[in-house]
Amino acid sequence: GDSVTQMEGPVTLSEEAFLTINCTYTATGYPSLFWYVQYPGEGLQLLLKATKADDKGSNKGFEATYRKETTSFHLEKGSVQVSDSAVYFCALSPTGANSKLTFGKGITLSVRP
Amino acid sequence: EAGVVQSPRYKIIEKKQPVAFWCNPISGHNTLYWYRQNLGQGPELLIRYENEEAVDDSQLPKDRFSAERLKGVDSTLKIQPAELGDSAVYLCASVGSSYEQYFGPGTRLTVT
Numbered sequence: 001g002d003s004v005t006q007m008e009g010p011v012t013l014s015e016e017a018f019l020t021i022n023c024t025y026t027a028t029g030y031p032s033l034f035w036y037v038q039y040p041g042e043g044l045q046l047l048l049k050a051t052k053a054d055d056k057g058s059n060k061g062f063e064a065t066y067r068k069e070t071t072s073f074h075l076e077k078g079s080v081q082v083s084d085s086a087v088y089f090c091a092l093s094p095t096g097a098n099s100k101l102t103f104g105k106g107i108t109l110s111v112r113p
Numbered sequence: 114e115a116g117v118v119q120s121p122r123y124k125i126i127e128k129k130q131p132v133a134f135w136c137n138p139i140s141g142h143n144t145l146y147w148y149r150q151n152l153g154q155g156p157e158l159l160i161r162y163e164n165e166e167a168v169d170d171s172q173l174p175k176d177r178f179s180a181e182r183l184k185g186v187d188s189t190l191k192i193q194p195a196e197l198g199d200s201a202v203y204l205c206a207s208v209g210s211s212y213e214q215y216f217g218p219g220t221r222l223t224v225t
Contacts, residue, residue: 036216041218043218044216089155089156091155100146100161103155103157105153105155106154
């Protein structure tokens with residue numbers, strides 16, 4: 001079945017550091033890929049998405065590129081802020097509307113001033 | 114517009130007791146999901162509704178879990194009886210025309 005593997009955490013960075021969070025997936029066909037973020041005390045929010053190979057999703061300075069050849073969707077940000085401290089989840093859904101999401105385990109990011 | 118509403122936010126019960134969670138999706142969203150999120154894990158689908166019809170309940174433990182969405186709007190998820198292993202955060206999400214899933218804040222269940 002479908003699965004998502006995220007790098008082990010937690011991750012602690014200093015403000016303005018470069019961020020990479022690795023995500024790889026296993027799926028049949030051509031899934032859509034997502035990054036969700038969960039800030040402390042809040043619900044999951046969609047951060048960015050990509051629906052086909054080589055698409056780049058971006059939002060709030062975060063980027064991720066859909067790499068079919070390496071089945072990866074790594075999240076990057078050039079300069080993190082304290083306010084980026086949260087739990088980040090990589091997820092996929094099969095092609096088609098209203099498909100269920102399969103999530104990775106999530107990784108906690110802490111950014112210190 | 115109001116987001117997905119869930120209640121209660123927290124619930125502590127003893128094992129073997131029943132418990133129910135309520136979700137009110139975003140107005141106009143026909144698709145509703147219930148997920149369970151264990152500590153340190155990502156959410157896992159329990160059931161998906163299209164309007165009032167449960168179209169995917171293959172991962173719902175039907176011996177103790179039940180769900181309903183009688184009028185195709187709000188939904189209730191029930192556990193009876195609860196077990197220690199049911200301690201988790203129960204998330205509700207709804208989907209509109211953009212196919213983006215909007216999540217509620219979740220209900221944190223602790224079974225003692």
